[in-house]
Amino acid sequence: MIFENYTASSYDEMFNEDGTIREHWKALAQNLETLGLQQLNVKQKEIDWRLEDNGVTYNVYDDPNGISRPWRLDPIPLILEGSDWDRIEAGMQQRAKLLNLLFKDIYGEQKVLKQNIVPSEVIFGHSGFLREVHGLYAHLEHPLMIVAADLARGPDGKMWVIHDRVQSPSGLGYAIENRLTMNSAVQTLYSNISIRRLYAFYEDFKSMLMKQGAHNKSEPLNVLLTPGAHNETYFEHAYLSSFLGLTLVQGQDLLAKGGAVWLKSLKGLRRVDAILRRLDESYCDPLELRSDSKLGVSGLVHAVRKQGITMANPLGCGILENLGIHPFMPKLAHFFLNEELILPQIASWWCGQEKECEYVLENLSTLIVKSIDRSDNQSGTFRGKDLSAEEQAQLRTKILENPHLFVGQEEVQFATAPSLVEGTIKPRHVVIRSFAITKDEEYEVMPGALVRVGSSDDSLIVSGQRGGSSKDLWVLGESGPVVPNNAYKPKATFENSLENIPSLRAENLFWLGRYLMRCIMSARMIRITLKSLANATRYDRQGNLHAQEILCDTLSHLSMTYPGFLAEGEDKVIDPVAEIWSVIGQNDRVGSLHQALNMLSNANTSTKNLLPLESWRIFDRMMREWSEYANDTLPQQRTMISGLDSLLVSLMAYKALIEDSLFAQQGLILYEIGAGLERAQLLIAKSRSMLTSVYEPFTEYEVLETLLGSSESLNAYRAHYRASIELEHVSEFMLLDSQFPKSLISEISHLLKLLPKLPKFKHDIYLSRYEEPLFEAFSILRLSRIESLCALAPNSVVRENMDALLASVSNKLIVASDELSKTYFAHYDE
């Protein structure tokens, strides 16, 4: 009897007041009994494992344990009777219709204000009223395409509306993931139960967006606009975009011009038809909305004004999440529909009215007071019971200062449902997030929902951010036969081709390649320099000391941590090991390895969803170990070296995983171009520092051996030359030998081979602007002879020909990189 000790203190979804099981739960109760508590716990573990394996997370801000928290799903679903649901469905349809009409009116004629159905302060005083979009929606019948509401069952057994969510409601992705997980993990619970399916709703959701494609009729380009990987529901953005066939983009991927919105893709600008918006509206356009937003698209509002883009949901709909509207909803239902509200609401009083304000102030200790505006980031909910006398007085002052910003609400005890909590079944409060979308001039309600479960016994706060769990909602009944919707099936390959890669992703892959190489090559150079310093005492010869100085100087050149070892006079480095430790671990030093790793970490975060799970794990572990290592004040040389050893092992494993798992079509080529450019530049930096000056023979030998060693090229050199290490040979090998894949000329010729694979490449008579400098660099290297490069002018100690050549190649690489960025990432000239 797994429900033996189950006692609910308020209305319970499963049990009648007399403790008997409600009719529509009996089949599930039977299935749960058959399964048994122990097996149910096993199922919970399986669910946890599946969700983690799929990478389902909910990012929690300010969580000291990192930002990702695994998504939780309770194996016990919430069950609703078909007839109960039909009423909820009708109520949601009515509410969606009503909110749509209200939205059109607020941004149109404002009859509700002029006829005093809603006091104007409720609208004017709310930051969700965007004057910038007033008058822009008159031509649309249903601008509000998605309506969500949080519902909970009141003590009267009816489903009540707690609040509306229309800005960019989350949950559709989690809801489908929950259902799919239930299907595969707890099949046994479905025995003898028939529930409505979600498939048709999601197909209709796709069609709704595809129908917006008036501009590219055959292949509409629709995107999901996300604030980025740091957002709490980023998993859902990535998941939904792939589920719905949308391109996942951030503000920087888009550009507004000519009254339309364009996706910057590798092929060039592509006109966007519709945006599924998951970015809060105030951040959408730094020109007309919040000017401090770095997440939006400048000029986006103007594109809406020119009717060049459709947005789901439209800008300005945040005004509908205004709790101040709630008390007026019954009046609005009469005004717009001449109907009574089907779904009841919590009794609430808007403080902008004198009598209502008085009532709220008199009953502060029993009511819940909420700010009507969620956007002001202050804690907006005050539970009268929990407030001290002093806090009550403070709240009173706050209300009196700006009465129109507050509503008082009756505190309601909402229903509970059985949930698996720490191994046993307990009652937990549940809130249902229901969704409706437009379909054929009507609103269609999803026959399911995301159910969120309160985290503690009496907690009314049901929020993913605070670590509650979730449930699948089972609506009893049958679904019609599934008719696959072929009309708008996106082609499977479409978004996978290289030319459709958003430029931001391409750019991040490019930088992933650059920073990864920078980290690897710097770490190697530092390691070899430290080793050389550690050997100093063994030989203690003048030549050895000189070689060490050159290595140290090279390190400063390579990392560009100037002046570093090049400093003269007062700033001259006294303790080389301390200076090297600063080049390794000083976070705020430009050019330090720590900084390169941070940049790599950013690039990793932005490209993460393309990379395999193992690479995430390796990277996370590497960064954890690194932060421990770099925290040390000044470790022993041995510790420094072994820390670099393990860093390099992780970096190489990470590199191998990227190169192994990323398709060329997903953008591997950009990673390769970035990596190739970086390797070439760093090789030039090393060569200029180590090959162009004349040294004593012993010093020269040490330096040359280190150059080969730091490039992992020593064995290859020996195999090739079978001779002692000599300057001319080493220079030839590292710079000019096209047979050796790590030589400078090979790197550049490899880049030249990669470029024709880029989408905008034209097989033209003339070279493109980014190809030209690389071709020049290749040519001057190819035309060089090692005798001339190594030649010395009389009395000179510098091989000027070689230095000039390397400087010129380096400049050409910089130009190529810039031109490449302009053509493929910025698109400002299109």
Add this chain to the structure above:
Amino acid sequence: MLYHIFHSTQFSYQQWVSFSHNLIRLKPRDTPFQTVIDFSLSTDPAITEMSGYSDYFGNHLHHVLIREPHHHLKVTVRTCIAMDLQAIEQHRMLAQYAKDVTYGQALQALKASAPDVIDAKQFCMPSKFITKMDPTLRDYVASSFSHQRSLYESVQEFMGRIYHDFQFVSGFSDVDTPVEAVFEARKGVCQDFAHVAISALRSLGLAVRYVSGYIETLPPLGEEKLFGADASHAWFAIFIPGYGWFDFDPTNNIIPYDQHIVLGYGRDYADVAPIQGVVFGSGRSNVSVTVDVTREEMPAQNQSQSQSQS
């Protein structure tokens, strides 16, 4: 009577700017007292895309896209505007009647829901630059007001107090200086005085709006007026139920008559900022502005007629 207005703004950026969206609010709106006769807007480098429209408050606005890479951006506007002196004089007469409305009556009327009152109510609310109510500022303004006293006369007195108590100092404040800081230091520029007045009067429950525009300045007696010696200007207007909006200029302690030209109005500066831009790839920018306002008396037609009659 006509005004010819020249308004040029130059931005300098530290880096190349290759793509910039701008909102330009430099075309004066038409009011019962002024009508735009001629207007031109040009930029250097040249405009790639431009479209004009009206905002929620009815102010003119141009959306401008510039795509030529640049270090400097120059926005030049030339406006010719006709002032309707008769209408201005009629409005001055109307003010005489509006003086009958007391502060108490105004507060009562603002609770009603007549259409003009509903529209005015948004100017009672906090806005971007005027967010919170400063109790000391409220005390400061309250001494000029009582329920039985004429609203108009109280506001006029209050305007005079700002003029006498505050020092006009440029460079003390910028766009983001909070009203409280200006009030505490008792110094600032026209925009600050308008914000102080709006904040203070809103704390009394009144509907107040911010007006941006130009003012004609006259050279010291006997001197030639120098070109470009003018500046853009800002003041405030108050809503008197039943009579409408009345302008006050606290910087000069005058009630605007025929020397004030309105660009636009809003809840505060944020609604009418003359040029707002988002540039890609630039660091900080420097701005320099040149404004010139020149009066042209009405064409000789009327005069010659009256001469011939005499």
